[in-house]
Amino acid sequence: MTASLGSSIDNLASPEAEQTVLEIRGQSTLAGEVKISGAKNSALVLMAGALLCPDECRLRNVPELLDVARMGQILSELGVSLRQQGDVVDINARNLSESQAPYELVSQLRASFFAIGPILARLGVAHVPLPGGCAIGARPVDLHVRGLQAMGAHVDIDGGVVNAYIPGSKKRLQGAKFYMDYPSVGATETLMMAATLAEGETILENAAQEPEVEDLANFCISMGARIKGAGTNTITIEGVPRLHSSDYSIIADRIEAGTFLVAGAITKSEIELVGIVPDHLAAAVAKLQEMGVKVVSTGRDHLRVLPTENLKAADIQTLPYPGFPTDMQAQFMALMTVSEGSSAITETVFENRLRHVAELIRLGADIRVKGNTALVRGVPALSGAPVLATDLRASAALVLAGLAAQGKTTIFGLHHLDRGYEKLEQKMQKLGARLQRVKTSAKLEASNGNPSVESVLQ
Numbered sequence: 001m002t003a004s005l006g007s008s009i010d011n012l013a014s015p016e017a018e019q020t021v022l023e024i025r026g027q028s029t030l031a032g033e034v035k036i037s038g039a040k041n042s043a044l045v046l047m048a049g050a051l052l053c054p055d056e057c058r059l060r061n062v063p064e065l066l067d068v069a070r071m072g073q074i075l076s077e078l079g080v081s082l083r084q085q086g087d088v089v090d091i092n093a094r095n096l097s098e099s100q101a102p103y104e105l106v107s108q109l110r111a112s113f114f115a116i117g118p119i120l121a122r123l124g125v126a127h128v129p130l131p132g133g134c135a136i137g138a139r140p141v142d143l144h145v146r147g148l149q150a151m152g153a154h155v156d157i158d159g160g161v162v163n164a165y166i167p168g169s170k171k172r173l174q175g176a177k178f179y180m181d182y183p184s185v186g187a188t189e190t191l192m193m194a195a196t197l198a199e200g201e202t203i204l205e206n207a208a209q210e211p212e213v214e215d216l217a218n219f220c221i222s223m224g225a226r227i228k229g230a231g232t233n234t235i236t237i238e239g240v241p242r243l244h245s246s247d248y249s250i251i252a253d254r255i256e257a258g259t260f261l262v263a264g265a266i267t268k269s270e271i272e273l274v275g276i277v278p279d280h281l282a283a284a285v286a287k288l289q290e291m292g293v294k295v296v297s298t299g300r301d302h303l304r305v306l307p308t309e310n311l312k313a314a315d316i317q318t319l320p321y322p323g324f325p326t327d328m329q330a331q332f333m334a335l336m337t338v339s340e341g342s343s344a345i346t347e348t349v350f351e352n353r354l355r356h357v358a359e360l361i362r363l364g365a366d367i368r369v370k371g372n373t374a375l376v377r378g379v380p381a382l383s384g385a386p387v388l389a390t391d392l393r394a395s396a397a398l399v400l401a402g403l404a405a406q407g408k409t410t411i412f413g414l415h416h417l418d419r420g421y422e423k424l425e426q427k428m429q430k431l432g433a434r435l436q437r438v439k440t441s442a443k444l445e446a447s448n449g450n451p452s453v454e455s456v457l458q
């Protein structure tokens with residue numbers, strides 16, 4: 001059956017979803033195999049990357065997520081046609097005509113700002129609203145803007161909209177050398193995409209090395225782009241005048257995979273992950289091993305987590321890849337709440353990403369926050385309670401904590417989870433977890449010091 005991405009957004013974002021909560025009965029042992037979906041962060045940026053191509057591109061292994069549906073809607077509003085069949089999405093940007101991205105949608109999805117690079121490269125002009133503030137930090141776009149300026153674009157910000165155009169009659173950006181003050185994932189992606197159609201060579205120094213950046217580069221290469229060094233801190237792009245159609249499969253989601261590894265560890269269970277790239281999980285696996293969890297390789301694209309009785313405390317500092325990912329910080333904090341000893345978690349990537357602390361405390365965790373560090377003292381057991389998901393990865397942390405807790409945990413604010421985890425409860429149920437969505441008219445206020453913020457833009 002062919003469904004449009006637009007229709008799936010309607011289903012996922014129906015007002016009823018707001019009244020649906022996830023009830024978890026904790027302390028079941030899980031067992032079995034779980035197939036990991038395509039990477040959300042790759043899917044979002046590859047969809048933007050398809051704007052570079054004036055022919056149809058096919059993306060495979062696209063996860064069915066609220067964020068992906070939103071991105072599809074933004075592309076449609078830019079004049080692009082999309083067709084979705086299962087996890088295959090065909091994107092035809094031949095008629096890309098609209099240089100103005102819709103405010104409402106961009107403000108809900110930070111990744112859609114990254115489309116400024118391809119829109120500008122294709123049309124010579126782009127107007128994209130600032131993604132705005134969000135629950136996990138201010139997240140400016142100065143590096144995106146400065147990089148485009150280095151490539152010859154004129155950029156101004158007016159009324160909350162970034163307006164960019166390429167001066168002169170040629171309407172092509174000019175290759176440039178650009179040093180990034182910080183290895184921002186999004187800025188690396190914006191600039192790499194813009195540079196594929198520029199005149200001459202672009203060198204991005206101190207670039208982000210995340211696997212999703214490499215995935216985007218490989219997708220662009222499959223369309224005829226000339227890119228070297230993606231996955232290292234120096235990326236060289238030799239611009240070409242035009243890209244061509246391609247058929248490309250997205251990498252597995254390392255954050256979803258890491259979340260299931262922690263699910264195995266926190267429930268003392270044996271779980272086999274299938275369809276992953278184990279190398280992308282090196283930092284998370286190393287930290288699990290330090291905590292006493294056995295993780296073994298069972299195949300080229302498999303990893304198995306084995307039951308662990310005595311979890312030990314460990315310290316974590318989030319860093320750009322290949323350091324420990326900020327997107328796994330909340331899930332590991334859940335694990336540390338029931339590990340023996342004291343753990344310190346320092347968040348260095350985003351300035352306000354410890355909001356799940358208050359919710360974990362509702363479940364009986366012993367956590368104190370000092371600046372950007374959370375000090376977690378392990379307790380023998382958590383106990384179920386109603387909790388509020390404050391952002392995407394915080395939701396996953398609460399699911400994990402609920403799986404470990406005694407009694408019933410009820411998670412409110414499920415729309416965050418639907419943004420980034422494909423069929424999480426079905427996958428968990430298949431492993432033997434006792435959890436289900438139920439409708440409720442009950443309301444849950446945010447914990448003290450934990451304001452409820454609806455727009456989370458990861």
Ligand code: UD1
Binds near residue numbers: 137
């Ligand atoms: C991406 C991921 C997100 C992940 C993050 C870090 C997507 C859709 N999202 O977000 O899941 O948590 O990488 O791994 O891929 N910054 C600036 N100026 C800029 C850009 C960023 O100061 O122009 C700062 C941000 O405020 C933040 C830090 O750099 O403090 C990291 O942000 P960045 O790497 O850009 O993250 P995103 O691309 O937004």
